[in-house]
Amino acid sequence: MKTATCPFYGYGNKMDRGAVVALGEKETLARFEQTIFPHMDAAYNLARWLTRNEHDAEDMVQEAYLRAFKFFNDFRGVDGRAWLLTIVRNTCYTWLHQNRAHEMTTTFDEEIHCVDSDTSNPATLALQSADHQILRQALDELPVEFRELVVLRDLEGFSYKEIAGIANIPTGTVMSRLARARERLKKILCGQPKEKLEDGL
Amino acid sequence: MDCKNAQTLIAGYLDQELDPVRSLEIEDHLHGCVACSQVYENHQVLSKGLRTGSIYFKAPTDLQKRIQRSMRQAAKAESPPRWLSWSWVRMAAPMAAAVIVLLALVPFLRGPSTEEMLTREVVSSHVRSLMANHLADVPSSDQHTVKPWFNGKVDFSPPVEDLANQGFPLVGGRLDYLDNRPVAALIYQRDKHVINVFIWPPTESSDPGIKRETRQGYHVFHWTRSGMTYWAVSDLEESQLQEFVQLLQNQSPATLSLP
Numbered sequence: 001m002k003t004a005t006c007p008f009y010g011y012g013n014k015m016d017r018g019a020v021v022a023l024g025e026k027e028t029l030a031r032f033e034q035t036i037f038p039h040m041d042a043a044y045n046l047a048r049w050l051t052r053n054e055h056d057a058e059d060m061v062q063e064a065y066l067r068a069f070k071f072f073n074d075f076r077g078v079d080g081r082a083w084l085l086t087i088v089r090n091t092c093y094t095w096l097h098q099n100r101a102h103e104m105t106t107t108f109d110e111e112i113h114c115v116d117s118d119t120s121n122p123a124t125l126a127l128q129s130a131d132h133q134i135l136r137q138a139l140d141e142l143p144v145e146f147r148e149l150v151v152l153r154d155l156e157g158f159s160y161k162e163i164a165g166i167a168n169i170p171t172g173t174v175m176s177r178l179a180r181a182r183e184r185l186k187k188i189l190c191g192q193p194k195e196k197l198e199d200g201l
Numbered sequence: 202m203d204c205k206n207a208q209t210l211i212a213g214y215l216d217q218e219l220d221p222v223r224s225l226e227i228e229d230h231l232h233g234c235v236a237c238s239q240v241y242e243n244h245q246v247l248s249k250g251l252r253t254g255s256i257y258f259k260a261p262t263d264l265q266k267r268i269q270r271s272m273r274q275a276a277k278a279e280s281p282p283r284w285l286s287w288s289w290v291r292m293a294a295p296m297a298a299a300v301i302v303l304l305a306l307v308p309f310l311r312g313p314s315t316e317e318m319l320t321r322e323v324v325s326s327h328v329r330s331l332m333a334n335h336l337a338d339v340p341s342s343d344q345h346t347v348k349p350w351f352n353g354k355v356d357f358s359p360p361v362e363d364l365a366n367q368g369f370p371l372v373g374g375r376l377d378y379l380d381n382r383p384v385a386a387l388i389y390q391r392d393k394h395v396i397n398v399f400i401w402p403p404t405e406s407s408d409p410g411i412k413r414e415t416r417q418g419y420h421v422f423h424w425t426r427s428g429m430t431y432w433a434v435s436d437l438e439e440s441q442l443q444e445f446v447q448l449l450q451n452q453s454p455a456t457l458s459l460p
Contacts, residue, residue, distance in 0.1 A: 025276075037265065044260035058264055065268045066275055127246045132255035139256065153216065154251035160218045179212035182244045189247070 032072050035080040036065070042081050042156055043088045049151045050092040052140055060095060064088040082158065086166045089148065096144065103144060130189050138188040146181035153178055202230045207237045215244055316412075319432070322379050323423075324416050327397045327434040330375065330386070336395065337373025337388050347374040351385050359385035359400040360429065362452040369396065369445050379432075380404075389445065396435040396445060403430040411446065415439075422446045 043064060048057035064087045068075075075083055096104055130138075139147060152163045153174075164171045202210075207230045213219040214227045231238040330336050339350040348361040354376050363371040372388040377399060384401035403425060411424045420439045423432040424446070431449065435442050 040260045045258045048258040062268050062271055136256045154248050155257055175213040176209050179209050182247055186243050186247055
């Protein structure tokens with residue numbers, strides 16, 4: 001009991017339990033701000049890439065933080081970032097299903113049907129010269145299931161195991177889906193017509 | 202390893218997520234396959250470009266303040282007034298539970314009522330009087346012998362009636378002890394059945410109506426009349442005992458009215 005540590009405990013102790021609970025809440029809030037607030041950029045980045053809109057992204061992050069605080073007592077891990085991004089992702093997916101249902105119904109193909117056979121190498125040049133504007137546009141074009149893996153791996157640097165936890169998919173799927181996502185991204189950047197893109201993948 | 206397998210594993214190889222055996226396998230394949238090594242190279246360049254951070258979206262500077270504000274508002278909206286807060290509920294709930302348990306136990310804790318205790322005593326006295334070969338201190342069917350015998354033994358004069366004519370002959374009198382005081386016991390008989398009638402002036406006034414109970418197979422009748430408490434107990438059939446009780450009730454005022 002926290003009152004026991006109060007130096008005046010048992011000596012005209014003025015701390016009632018209400019005060020102790022309020023103190024506990026304050027401590028929890030402080031711990032929350034310490035462990036979860038530093039990951040606000042990561043939360044916003046993921047939300048921004050999933051919603052593709054800055055205002056919606058801010059709303060998502062705010063909602064995710066409120067949820068995270070509500071369930072903060074359940075947080076036992078050491079990596080607040082992965083824990084927070086799991087909540088951000090779930091919040092965004094709920095929102096996407098409600099507001100961008102047409103995007104979510106797009107089936108995306110996980111399998112590699114035919115292998116890439118570019119022997120000449122114009123792609124490398126195109127990729128190297130791509131500025132951040134073009135990169136952003138290309139990533140925005142990816143289906144959300146591909147997009148989130150690129151964000152989590154290449155932008156956030158999570159391991160496959162961590163990504164599997166956040167996106168709730170097997171580790172093997174993380175690997176194959178990332179291969180597909182990068183291949184598709186490369187083709188967008190190299191300016192291949194969309195029809196050919198769909199055929200080739 | 203064919204190209205299809207290789208291109209699935211390329212991501213894992215690039216991200217250094219493959220086990221050593223798989224890594225060696227794909228390295229072998231990339232050495233011998235121009236197409237796949239081209240794919241690998243492209244992915245590597247792409248991944249490197251993405252990792253520079255140029256396309257990373259940083260949170261707006263005021264987002265943290267906005268979130269802190271909304272968290273405070275949510276906390277305010279969710280927390281009920283202090284007197285209703287969980288701390289109080291946590292404290293009050295066990296107390297409330299204890300009170301409920303105590304209330305539920307009250308009927309058991311209170312123990313038997315005075316009347317119940319007395320019924321037990323009366324039945325015990327009756328049984329004892331039959332067991333100990335000490336039914337009567339003054340064995341007499343003469344009410345004028347029995348009644349004076351109580352003088353000096355109890356501080357009241359019990360009404361004594363012989364009901365031999367009605368089929369309940371008086372057998373005698375006895376001094377007994379009930380309700381924390383010496384009482385007069387009159388013994389009557391019906392065939393082989395003994396009836397004990399205990400008489401004493403009650404400390405508190407009580408309901409004059411006849412009450413009946415059955416305990417351990419004995420019928421107990423008790424009533425109050427003319428300032429005396431009467432307890433009649435017997436193994437006699439209940440209807441017959443009731444008849445006896447009614448006879449006594451009708452007799453006693455007349456007795457009292459005697460000088």
